[in-house]
Amino acid sequence: MNQQISYDVGKSQENRWVTRLTGMTKILVLLSLSIIGMVSYDTWYLIVLTVFAVLFYQSAHLKWHQVRGLLYAIAAFTALNLILVYLFNPAYGSQVYGSSHILIGRGFFALTWEELFYLLNMLLKYVFIVPLILAFLFTTNPSELAAGMSRIGFPYKISYAVELSLRYIPDVIRDFKQISLAQQARGLEMSKKAGLWNRLKRSTQILIPLVFSSMDKIEITTRAMKLRRFGTKQRRTWYMTQKLGKIDYLVLVSTGLLIAVGIGLFWVDGGRFYNPFK
Amino acid sequence: MKSGKRTKGLSVEAVVATGVGIAIVFLLKRFLPIPTGVPNTTIDLGEAFIAFLGSVFGPAVGALVAFFAHLFNDLSWGDPWWTWIVADAIFGFFIGFSQRFLKLKTTPLTKKKLFQFNLLQVIANVICWGIIAPLGDILVYSQPAGKVFLQGITATVTDILSVGIVGTLLISAYAKTQTQKKRLTKD
Incomplete structure (x- = not known):
């Protein structure tokens, strides 16, 4: 981590x-x-x-x-x-x-x-x-990757999704750390001593807040991209095209x-x- | 895939869901595997999240998320294993069809639907990890059948557990937060 x-x-x-x-x-x-x-x-x-x-x-x-x-x-x-x-x-x-x-x-x-x-x-x-x-x-x-993917012939929406994901990985890792710390503050057992079932339960307790925060993120980003009329044209250019x-x-x-x-x-x-x- | 009239192919929401989904599944696969006690086998929570995303956003998002998250995870370990990447994408595609009957955003979640979802995930897991991935390893990588079927069957069992327990929990938790449209019927 x-x-x-x-x-x-x-x-x-x-x-x-x-x-x-x-x-x-x-x-x-x-x-x-x-x-x-x-x-x-x-x-x-x-x-x-x-x-x-x-x-x-x-x-x-x-x-x-x-x-x-x-x-x-x-x-x-x-x-x-x-x-x-x-x-x-x-x-x-x-x-x-x-x-x-x-x-x-x-x-x-x-x-x-x-x-x-x-x-x-x-x-x-x-x-x-x-x-x-x-x-x-x-x-x-990572921005070069998306530009490169679309240049090779991937549909630009898929390239854009991949670029988004690379941008979000640091965010998601940060969210995950925060949630995990918050759950520990509430007394969640984080040591490796816990059994398999407890580990599963524990990770679900971290996953559920992560799911909700990510669903929020999806909604907000979707709105922002719709406002900027993403996806209305057949093609798209990339700032990072080299x-x-x-x-x-x-x-x-x-x-x-x-x-x-x-x-x-x-x-x-x-x-x-x-x-x-x- | 519900797409507006103006947009062709993936909707904006699907694009964003794919992006965020890949990031989360990658995180889960890379940093949060739960060891089962059997060497080299872990319960992959990423599969549970793929199943959840598929059930909310449909087959296209499920397949894309599974493909790229698995690819990135393999790349981060330095070794892409294409047969399993493709098998994962097929799993995401199959599990995405649960969107059709779950309809999480508009109808309440019933026990029957959860049962259907779990039936689908078991079938999809058996097909992808029990058949497609090992057959791919035999045909493409020329590995002995015993070894790849051992790995395939282990993956099948752990993924069924992961999706069955964690995936089901995620779906029920998400369904509780959705305002049901049935309260707003037209007279």
Whole structure:
């Protein structure tokens, strides 16, 4: 809860090329890379994507204390998922690659090279985009995002809703803290000792005031926007629209090439998987 | 979606509700998960709030809020998992149809309606978390079936609890504050 609430881009991130990228470029890069990375199982390709993402991370010059907590959480989450994948079906790698070279052990939990290779691919799929997202999280002004979304072709009402939400997150966090403090002043048990049922009850006692304050907010903002005749025109312009610079074109073209390579690899590999065991 | 004659698509109210809704659901998903005791499973109060917003503002708002709140939450952890994001959006869409029979703003809330709402949420949760999300993981991410169905079934159970308890409470609390129009009938 002690997250930094302001959206200002940090001092050490100013003037980096990743900060200068427009919101539209960032959305396009993020969407296309995460989707091709989701589909492709070509190990070399995933490694190339990871390196590409690390370039952005390098440029953002983030401090270790800024990303430490997140990285630990991601590591724990990824490890847990990989262990689950292994425990539930240790032979899955052999099924995928159609062969079985036993490395150690026997019976159900026999560890094969195929399974290890499959888990390596899985690991890459979990982490390849993390550096890119971390870089964008710390270098993007939310208003650029809405302008970028509408430029890509999202209906402007949806872009506007997303912009509103980013504007409201700090407000909502503040409201939430106030309500929670007020409820504690009235004697609400906030420690972690409470049981599951009490925790549910407790969070409902915070949620209900939050619901009413947010419904008020919705009504007031709706009236204000109606008075300003929001939504009467087919199109809308954005104050934060930026011109694409050279660096944007460079990044967009290289992303485009990467995507094309990724799609091409489906033919080269004869499917989504790169199989070194054939 | 009740939209005025002049506005096409989403009404102004729906746009604002989507914006504020995403912010709140993101907050709940990010900062207020309740651990159940089973490792890596939490009761997600965000789903309860999605259900509430859907029941007041309809399927479009439900789907958009669920999609973007889930996306932002995943991004804030550094890892978007598209199959579950899409499954969440479909859940928001389904649960939004409760607006049609709940009619919270105009008619009083009855036990029958609450029962219908809970029936709908159970069906929607089972379809989205028990079927769509795991199938997506198998087809798109090529994960073994046992693991994804374990995660899917856990999510189904915790979300049914979350929506069933907290979501129902939110809806009844909100319904009590609405002035019912039936008192103002025309002669």
